[in-house]
Amino acid sequence: MTAYQDAIQRIAEQKRRLGGRLSILAHHYQSDEIVAQADITGDSLELARRIDTLDAELIVFCGVYFMAESAAILRRPDQKIFTPEPEATCPMADMADAESVRRTLAALGKGRTIVPLTYVNSSAAVKAVVGEAGGSVCTSANASTMLRWALDRGDAVLFLPDRHLGWNTADKLGLSERERLLIDPAFPDADAAAKARLLLWPGHCPVHDAYGAELVEKARREHPGCLVAVHPESPPAVVAAADADGSTSFLIRWCEQAPEGSTLVIGTEASLVDRLAARYKGGKTILHLDMGWCEDMRKTTPDTLADLLERIDSARPEDVAEAIRIPARLALEKMLQACS
Ligand code: 13P
Numbered sequence: 090m091t092a093y094q095d096a097i098q099r100i101a102e103q104k105r106r107l108g109g110r111l112s113i114l115a116h117h118y119q120s121d122e123i124v125a126q127a128d129i130t131g132d133s134l135e136l137a138r139r140i141d142t143l144d145a146e147l148i149v150f151c152g153v154y155f156m157a158e159s160a161a162i163l164r165r166p167d168q169k170i171f172t173p174e175p176e177a178t179c180p181m182a183d184m185a186d187a188e189s190v191r192r193t194l195a196a197l198g199k200g201r202t203i204v205p206l207t208y209v210n211s212s213a214a215v216k217a218v219v220g221e222a223g224g225s226v227c228t229s230a231n232a233s234t235m236l237r238w239a240l241d242r243g244d245a246v247l248f249l250p251d252r253h254l255g256w257n258t259a260d261k262l263g264l265s266e267r268e269r270l271l272i273d274p275a276f277p278d279a280d281a282a283a284k285a286r287l288l289l290w291p292g293h294c295p296v297h298d299a300y301g302a303e304l305v306e307k308a309r310r311e312h313p314g315c316l317v318a319v320h321p322e323s324p325p326a327v328v329a330a331a332d333a334d335g336s337t338s339f340l341i342r343w344c345e346q347a348p349e350g351s352t353l354v355i356g357t358e359a360s361l362v363d364r365l366a367a368r369y370k371g372g373k374t375i376l377h378l379d380m381g382w383c384e385d386m387r388k389t390t391p392d393t394l395a396d397l398l399e400r401i402d403s404a405r406p407e408d409v410a411e412a413i414r415i416p417a418r419l420a421l422e423k424m425l426q427a428c429s
């Protein structure tokens with residue numbers, strides 16, 4: 090038996106033992122091996138919404154840390170959240186720390202109401218600062234609705250940490266470029282910020298930031314008639330050159346709805362593109378805009394999942410201190426209400 094087969098067998102034994110007490114959730118960027126073990130897969134918004142609807146008391150979240158943290162914030166009191174790989178971080182989320190966000194809001198908010206809007210790819214501590222300041226959370230699936238929500242509630246919005254998602258969403262809402270400002274949290278410029286309605290934190294996703302518009306042009310040259318869709322964490326020039334953009338679930342639906350025989354070029358994390366290519370092989374041609382894996386998403390393996398399930402009765406669940414959980418939950422609930 091290979092090490093992989095051994096891990097799959099251990100997972101199957103634990104699933105039998107735990108029965109309905111257990112639910113395994115996986116983000117679309119998890120490997121095929123993990124997705125095959127999941128009860129539910131989804132984008133960040135879909136997974137966050139499912140938590141308190143699940144009957145299971147033991148919820149294993151396969152993704153990166155901010156997703157497990159959000160689940161721990163949204164769980165019912167009788168549920169426990171676990172993650173097989175607590176070291177799986179998100180480099181973009183790590184680009185905004187709670188203290189810098191608090192300082193920036195204080196420095197730029199003199200005499201103006203700044204509503205902070207944080208991408209769900211952020212720590213619980215950042216969500217708590219945002220919640221305390223009257224702001225909310227967005228995901229790639231609802232960024233337009235939530236940016237509109239935030240713009241309607243103050244003089245300006247501080248969008249963090251993904252500058253590209255902020256800029257791409259402002260494009261969709263038709264906000265003029267003159268009203269946008271990329272800020273430097275180390276040296277907040279209150280005079281420049283006073284003229285802007287959208288203040289963008291300078292964060293990015295290393296996987297999607299690597300794409301350039303020339304890749305879209307190359308794909309169109311090499312595959313005449315192809316259609317291109319990208320995740321909105323991609324740079325604005327890439328989104329502008331593509332035919333469509335949206336969350337991971339949007340990209341999956343987009344491939345599903347494309348006619349047989351089409352050639353589709355997808356700009357997002359490579360595991361998901363490989364899965365789509367395999368799913369539609371022989372009917373639709375699915376190609377990578379570029380090859381790039383999220384190293385943190387790949388940290389969860391059948392082995393780490395089997396290890397967790399075997400010790401789940403004594404394992405430490407994900408925990409968020411009350412002082413952070415309460416304001417962070419407020420911020421998340423505003424999003425769930427605004428997008429219900
Ligand atoms: P989705 O919410 O679109 O699944 O994206 C999460 C993410 O981390 C993309 O890099």
Ligand code: SF4
Pocket residue numbers: 153178179180181182210294295296297322358383384385386
């Ligand atoms: Fe974070 Fe990018 Fe990985 Fe998504 S793909 S989890 S944004 S590093």
